[in-house]
Amino acid sequence: MNIIAKLGLAASVLAMSSSIASAESTVRFWYHFDNADNPMNELVESFESQNPGITIEAENIPWNSYYDTLYTSIIGGNAPDAAMVKMFAQPRLIEMGALEPIGDRIDAWADKSDVQENLFELTSAQDGSSYYLPVQYVVLYLYYRPDMFEELGLDVPKTCDEFRAAAKALTRDTDGDGRTDVYGFGLRGSKGGHDHWASLTLGRDGVSLTDGIESEAAIAGSQFVVDMFREDGSFPPSAPNDGFQEIIGGFKAGKTAMTIHHIGSANGMVEALGDKVSATTVPECGGGHWTAFGDESTAILSSAEDKDAAWKWISFLSTAGNNAKFNEATGQLPVTKTDSATWTLHPQRFVEATVDSLPFANLLPNRTETSDFVNTVWPVSMQRALTGEITAAEMNAEIAKLYGN
Amino acid sequence: MQTHNGPESADDAGRQSRRRLSKRILPYAMLSPAVLVTLTIVFLPMLQTAWMSLHEYVLFRPKEFKFIGFDNFVAALQDEVFWISLKHTIIWIGVTIPGQMLLGLVTALLLNQEFRWRALARALIIIPWALPSVVIALMWVWIYDSNYGVLNDFMLRLGLVEQAVPWLADPDLALGAIILTLTWQGFPFFAVMILAGLQSIPKSYYEAASLDGASAWRQFWHITLPGISGVLVTAVLLRTIWVANSFDVIFVMTGGGPGYSTYTLPLYAFIKARTNLDFGYGSALAVLFTFLLMGLVLIYLRRTGKAVQ
Numbered sequence: 001m002n003i004i005a006k007l008g009l010a011a012s013v014l015a016m017s018s019s020i021a022s023a024e025s026t027v028r029f030w031y032h033f034d035n036a037d038n039p040m041n042e043l044v045e046s047f048e049s050q051n052p053g054i055t056i057e058a059e060n061i062p063w064n065s066y067y068d069t070l071y072t073s074i075i076g077g078n079a080p081d082a083a084m085v086k087m088f089a090q091p092r093l094i095e096m097g098a099l100e101p102i103g104d105r106i107d108a109w110a111d112k113s114d115v116q117e118n119l120f121e122l123t124s125a126q127d128g129s130s131y132y133l134p135v136q137y138v139v140l141y142l143y144y145r146p147d148m149f150e151e152l153g154l155d156v157p158k159t160c161d162e163f164r165a166a167a168k169a170l171t172r173d174t175d176g177d178g179r180t181d182v183y184g185f186g187l188r189g190s191k192g193g194h195d196h197w198a199s200l201t202l203g204r205d206g207v208s209l210t211d212g213i214e215s216e217a218a219i220a221g222s223q224f225v226v227d228m229f230r231e232d233g234s235f236p237p238s239a240p241n242d243g244f245q246e247i248i249g250g251f252k253a254g255k256t257a258m259t260i261h262h263i264g265s266a267n268g269m270v271e272a273l274g275d276k277v278s279a280t281t282v283p284e285c286g287g288g289h290w291t292a293f294g295d296e297s298t299a300i301l302s303s304a305e306d307k308d309a310a311w312k313w314i315s316f317l318s319t320a321g322n323n324a325k326f327n328e329a330t331g332q333l334p335v336t337k338t339d340s341a342t343w344t345l346h347p348q349r350f351v352e353a354t355v356d357s358l359p360f361a362n363l364l365p366n367r368t369e370t371s372d373f374v375n376t377v378w379p380v381s382m383q384r385a386l387t388g389e390i391t392a393a394e395m396n397a398e399i400a401k402l403y404g405n
Numbered sequence: 406m407q408t409h410n411g412p413e414s415a416d417d418a419g420r421q422s423r424r425r426l427s428k429r430i431l432p433y434a435m436l437s438p439a440v441l442v443t444l445t446i447v448f449l450p451m452l453q454t455a456w457m458s459l460h461e462y463v464l465f466r467p468k469e470f471k472f473i474g475f476d477n478f479v480a481a482l483q484d485e486v487f488w489i490s491l492k493h494t495i496i497w498i499g500v501t502i503p504g505q506m507l508l509g510l511v512t513a514l515l516l517n518q519e520f521r522w523r524a525l526a527r528a529l530i531i532i533p534w535a536l537p538s539v540v541i542a543l544m545w546v547w548i549y550d551s552n553y554g555v556l557n558d559f560m561l562r563l564g565l566v567e568q569a570v571p572w573l574a575d576p577d578l579a580l581g582a583i584i585l586t587l588t589w590q591g592f593p594f595f596a597v598m599i600l601a602g603l604q605s606i607p608k609s610y611y612e613a614a615s616l617d618g619a620s621a622w623r624q625f626w627h628i629t630l631p632g633i634s635g636v637l638v639t640a641v642l643l644r645t646i647w648v649a650n651s652f653d654v655i656f657v658m659t660g661g662g663p664g665y666s667t668y669t670l671p672l673y674a675f676i677k678a679r680t681n682l683d684f685g686y687g688s689a690l691a692v693l694f695t696f697l698l699m700g701l702v703l704i705y706l707r708r709t710g711k712a713v714q
Contacts, residue, residue, distance in 0.1 A: 068679050071465060071682055072679070075464050092465040093465075095465050096466075096467065178567075179561075179568055179569075180568070189574075191660065236551065236552065236571075237568070237574060237575075238550070238551040238571040238573070238574040239574065240662065240664075241571070241659060241662055242574075250552065253552070255552055368465065375681070376680060376681060380661075380662065380664055381664075383662045383663035383664040386663070387574075387576045387663050387664060387666075389576060389664050389666075390664075
């Protein structure tokens with residue numbers, strides 16, 4: 001009798017705890033924000049008040065090791081339930097079996113029609129199914145100093161040749177001490193700088209990362225970048241090692257007259273330079289135009305315990321209003337039509353440069369090799385080419401070897 | 406009496422053998438927690454690494470865990486980057502350790518003199534050693550910065566250079582610049598160890614030597630150096646292993662760049678495994694490096710063991 005009573009008690013405790021577990025669920029969410037005044041807590045609070053029973057544990061993972069941490073957490077069995085993700089990582093995540101297909105959820109979602117349609121196409125997988133829900137986007141364009149251009153009587157460059165000539169002219173000694181103190185262009189030579197090189201190379205006739213990267217036109221693109229550094233001296237000497245902080249810091253401090261980045265840094269630049277900063281599309285090179293589309297989506301991981309709760313959270317972030325708040329923090333552009341129509345966070349000239357760049361904005365190839373291209377192959381071979389250890393042709397050969405073409 | 410004695414002596418013998426047994430077991434029982442922890446957190450991962458190095462194991466293809474024998478090792482020996490990294494590792498150890506030791510020795514000799522504020526100086530000297538590597542790396546990145554760095558500013562003002570030098574972006578200078586940083590970080594360890602050694606040398610030796618007319622150099626060579634040789638051997642051994650394995654400062658300062666110019670073997674293994682997610686190849690690099698380092702340590706111990714004796 002006693003034993004039966006004990007068993008009964010244990011069973012009822014178990015039943016109670018399991019019912020608590022189903023009512024109370026936690027969504028672990030990983031994201032990366034550079035912004036120090038992170039408004040994520042506000043979004044979490046607002047979500048939790050609308051969805052009692054779901055707790056969001058949002059964790060800001062440093063960008064430099066974001067994907068390393070994400071991949072190893074998946075293998076280690078400690079992956080988050082949902083995470084912020086970019087397209088270049090999608091093939092790998094799919095290959096790992098780490099992503100939950102969300103096509104049906106997106107189709108059934110009331111706010112689907114408010115998200116700009118082409119974004120769903122851009123972020124769908126190679127086989128056409130959907131794993132990503134877009135949350136923000138940017139397009140890379142050219143920042144320049146109109147005051148410096150005016151001072152030297154230069155026109156804003158439209159082609160690669162004009163760009164090179166302008167950069168050379170802008171590289172000068174402004175205080176008369178015999179030393180160069182302004183450089184024409186701030187090149188990002190370390191990890192993350194592939195977009196700079198790509199803008200000057202991949203637009204050329206018949207060139208793409210997976211095809212024709214060893215053609216004459218493609219080699220001319222890499223050579224163009226190397227020559228601007230080694231022959232013209234138009235980049236700061238630290239260019240091979242420069243990352244995001246250096247190129248943005250250098251431009252804000254007036255050390256460089258041009259650089260390539262997206263609208264995410266526009267407000268910081270205006271704060272530092274006021275009217276002395278403007279934007280235009282990247283130059284057209286070798287008869288074609290190429291710039292990088294900077295995508296950012298959210299995804300549910302296949303290991304998520306409560307996928308419904310995870311979906312509620314990520315769709316919340318891509319809904320009008322919340323999406324605006326999210327992008328106010330990242331400084332990028334909202335994906336919802338409603339928020340885009342009322343967007344006033346960035347000065348008009350930067351929004352225009354973004355819109356003008358959209359027609360030739362591209363993503364890197366949707367292949368597993370792209371991660372290695374971004375993380376090691378491009379930075380190492382670009383740095384070696386810039387420092388003269390290898391030629392432009394050898395650099396392109398390294399990329400061709402990676403993609404097996 | 407006799408009948409009484411029998412069971413008692415059997416009891417005694419039992420107690421004694423139990424005591425003997427417990428005496429034999431006790432050391433093992435006392436050691437086992439530490440041994441168990443070491444086995445789980447050091448030896449198990451080591452075995453796992455060795456096991457992984459014999460496999461094709463790319464993290465984003467977790468299902469394709471294929472045994473390939475020594476293919477990873479063969480590939481490493483044919484890999485240009487392996488040899489570049491090995492060369493840099495040798496330079497890295499070969500310059501940093503003597504640099505740290507010499508600087509540490511000089512510092513220790515100075516700190517062993519009588520002067521005011523000696524206690525304060527002894528405390529301050531430990532600062533570089535006490536700072537986290539990441540802080541040191543970031544600090545020196547700023548010192549070397551070609552636009553705002555204090556080093557370039559000094560050199561420009563003194564007229565030593567015409568243009569700011571991109572210390573970390575020039576493949577010929579980057580490794581040297583990082584070695585200097587690490588030398589600065591590690592010399593206090595030598596200084597403190599050597600200082601302890603110096604204080605154990607009896608003053609009377611020096612008094613006797615100076616009575617015999619020995620010069621300061623002779624005193625250093627025949628009394629000081631033999632007196633601290635034991636400490637030096639240990640300190641060099643420890644630092645060699647630490648410096649050889651440490652890549653955090655390189656990782657933060659250049660990430661291995663520009664190109665491969667600051668790649669060392671542990672960094673290469675880390676990048677292969679963690680960034681490229683090729684754990685099979687990364688493990689093979691790590692295993693190779695472990696054997697190389699073990700060989701170096703054995704040779705060192707043999708040679709110095711003889712010298713010290």
